[in-house]
Amino acid sequence: MISSGSFLNLIELNPDYVRTLIEETDVFFLNEEEAVGIFGSLENTHTQPGKLLFITRGGKGAAVVQGTHKTELKAIPADVLDPTGAGDTFCGATLSNLLQGQHPLMAARKAMALASKEVEHIGPAALIFNQSPPKIPLDKRVKINEDQVERISAVIQSIPEAEAFNFVSDYYPPINHTLTTDYFFVQTLQQFSFWETKHNRYDHPLIATIDGHECKGSTYLSYGYMRPLDHDPEFYSPQRQADTTTAEMFALFQADDGTDPMPALDLHLSKAQDYGRDMLSSGLTPKDILRISNQATRPLTTFLSILDHIGGYKEDPLRKKSSLLALILMERPEHLLSVSKEEKIQPVIDYHAMRFCLRTGLITILDEILRKNIANRNLVTVGEEWAIRYACYLAVQRLVEVTGLSSGAVDNITFKYNRQHCPEMIEPICKQCAFDQVCAKRKELFQPVIRTTFY
Secondary structure (H helix, E strand, O other), X not given: OOEEEOOHHXXXXXXXXXXXXXXXXXXXXXXXXXXXXXXXXXXXXXXXXXXXXXXXXXXXXXXXXXXXXXXXXXXXXXXXXOOOOHHHHHHHHHHHHXXXXXXXXXXXXHHHHHHHHHOOOOOOHHHHOOXXXXXXXXXXXEEEOHHHHHHHHHHHHHOOOOOOOOOOOOOOOOOOOOOHHHHHHHHHOOOOXXXXXXXXXXXXXXXXXXXXXXXXXXXXXXXXXXXXXXXXXXXXXXXXXXXXXXXXXXXXXXXXXXXXXXXXXXXXXHHHHHHHHHHHHHOOOXXXXXXXXXXXXXXXXXXXXXXXXXXXXXXXXXXXXXXXXXXXXXXXXXXXXXXXXXXXXXXXXXXXXXXXXXXXXXXXXXXXXXXXXXXXXXXXXXXXXXXXXXXXXXXXXHHHHHHOOOHHHHHHHHHHHHHHHOXXXXXXXXXXXXXXXXXXXXXXXXXXXXXXXXX
């Protein structure tokens, strides 16, 4: 990995030289003024596939560019004493976090937390404190309830079937099928947005009949992606995904009554195309990625880091779909992905996980307006969604730590009980739920309602 940066005077004198430098390095750092000098505007910033660009923006935060995908991160408040070294702190910490296998956005967020502390002290004093670096701060509108973490963990430990799902079913490829890897790579990236809105509120989930099976959400999606398995195996290739048409996506998801019930079809189409293009640009196939990962010292870390550059997976800082794909490939009977003893799958946070955290009381919403929006199932902002989702991510991490179980086992238990006994559209069936005696019974709460391709 080669990283570099530049400075405004060089950009003004020889912008083409700097553009060449950006093309030749893996990670590049600029401040906002420098980025505008190179690209003309922040909106025009981009990188070649597989490369990263980090742009510092002072009090406005930072931007992370992954190919044509750009994410803006808000600044972390600080009582500035000495601003010297803030940019260097951000660069060094970001690179350190990337080398530890963190997602580019999380690497930048953690670097921003460290830089915010560095400027509160003279020179580099904060960087050599004998303590752990600061964590990404939790939004003040939410909190994690540690007592409830202990109670929920005790119940999970008492459940005999607390083990990871093996991802074997009639809506998945048979064991040892030659296209299993290709199927899961293209199917898992589509695991998002199985619901409809009405009047800016959540209205209903996807439930429809496909090939004789009435099913919901992700199960419906899985049956759809099984359709080409035997008669059109090339469908799963990067080239075909890059060239996917609206008509093909419609046929993939068409219900038995002739309609297409899949919400946000345009987003599913664009993610398929993004995946195909980035895979083609990388020169890799799913089997190549598994081979490279399994040969690495840290297979899981390598696997996730590669997906951080692949459309459909790279956009989510919490890596929901990337972690889910890794979990699938690990837990399938073929054991397609190896993981070292030091590596652990991170929590797979979707709306079922967030609903579980909110209703059981693992997470408390302190802001009354946000709480009402969640209870009323109103559409929320990106910032509101992040506040809740990141808190849930940390809470589920604590469940894994306290129970001593794998993320896959905790995810399987919470998903199973939440979907069976505490679903979206009916009154919770508390008496049949293993968590009944310890649940906070905040049944009025829902998950954040936001149209995202992350989950």
